[in-house]
Amino acid sequence: MSKVEPYNSLWGHWMLRALQLADLAEGCTSPNPLVGAVVLDVNGKLVGEGLHSRAGMPHAEVLALAQAGEKAKEGTLVVTLEPCCHQGLTPPCTEAILKSGISRVVIALQDPDPRVAGGGVCRLRDAGLEVITGLLEEEASYQNRAFIFRVQNGRPWGILKWAMSLDGRVGLPNGESKWISGQKARGWVHRLRSKCDAIIVGSGTLRADDPLLTSRGISNPEPLRVVLTGSLDLPLNAQLWDTTRAKTVIAYGPNALPERFKQLPEGLEGIALRSTDPVELLNALAVKKCNRVLWECGPTLATAAIERGCVQELAIVMAPKLLGGDSAMTPLTDLGFASMNQVLLLNNASMQRLGEDWLLKVLLPKLKS
Secondary structure, eight states: OOTGGGGHHHHHHHHHHHHHHTTTTTSSTTOOOOOOEEETTSSSOEEEEOOOOOOTTHHHHHHHHHHHGGGGGOOOEEEEEOOOOOSSOOHHHHHHHHHHHHOEEEEEOOOOOOTTTTHHHHOOOOOTOOEOOOOHHHHHHHHHHHHHHHHHHSOOOEEEEEEEETSOOSSSSSSSOOOSSSSHHHHHHHHHHOOOEEEEEHHHHHHHOOOOOOOTSSSSSOOEEEEEEEOOOOOOOOOOGGGTOEEEEEOOTSOOOHHHHHOOOOOOOOOOOSOHHHHHHHHHHHHOOOOEEEEHHHHHHHHHHHHTTTTOEEEEEEOOOOOOTOOOOOOOOOOOOSTTTSOOOOSSSSSETTTTEEEEEOOOOOOOO
């Protein structure tokens, strides 16, 4: 069934290495994908490797070929994504491959970007190179799920994160919520933020928690901090207004009074939206070259984001605590389900231990119409 089954044992090891290299730049390459590459000489020995580190920087294939130099001739290039064949911020990788003397290219995933979309493979094959596709394609697709989703849907991949007790509460009835999770779990959240392009909260979360929303220095620059508000009724003092730590964007709906934005500290960026629909916000963030966003919002906005198809992945930290209380806060509001046949069934969930807490990660299916 696989297009590359005979080659798995021969180059699978090196494709795994290329995927590992690509992972090193997670959170840094938007709007570009994650790409890793290795070059093997004619005898199958590793002679070069590279990864794409940031938009505008050399592509993985070019770096790997440069490291290999003359040893690349008659060798094999193993790369996680189809080489580009168009002039962007950097020259086409296909031309660098042809100049290198490589005789074979092994590719995990076809590039969904319409500027490539099979064109790179055709260019190489037309030049007489052996091109093998589909090696560890599933792994490469998952690695670049955010990039693929943005290219295909025009908006970033959304992750919704919350921390809760074992009885499903995100806070006490009086609003107290710090800290439900432990230090290791909070450190994991900082690392998650570092892999995202933007972090989104609503005005209610801003007023209630006064969050900082940074990776605590793990990523440089820090992800964009975004506040979605309908009214611009925001506090004059907030940690997010300190833009020396990270950039902050305030996205506001058509009913907001612009003069309220002028009352806020300088350095903030405002985006006027046609509505406060989460889709409108993500469309605007796609223009800002975001591949992946993290929703760290309250239950009302979280529910709206799910209903509007703006969440593709859940990251839930569960603490071994019981908060109780009929009026205690929950992570979501009413999704409108009237029977168990309508509810969202979450498959392919994974769990890991974070100190005393547990992390549940799962991909979210589309809501049934």
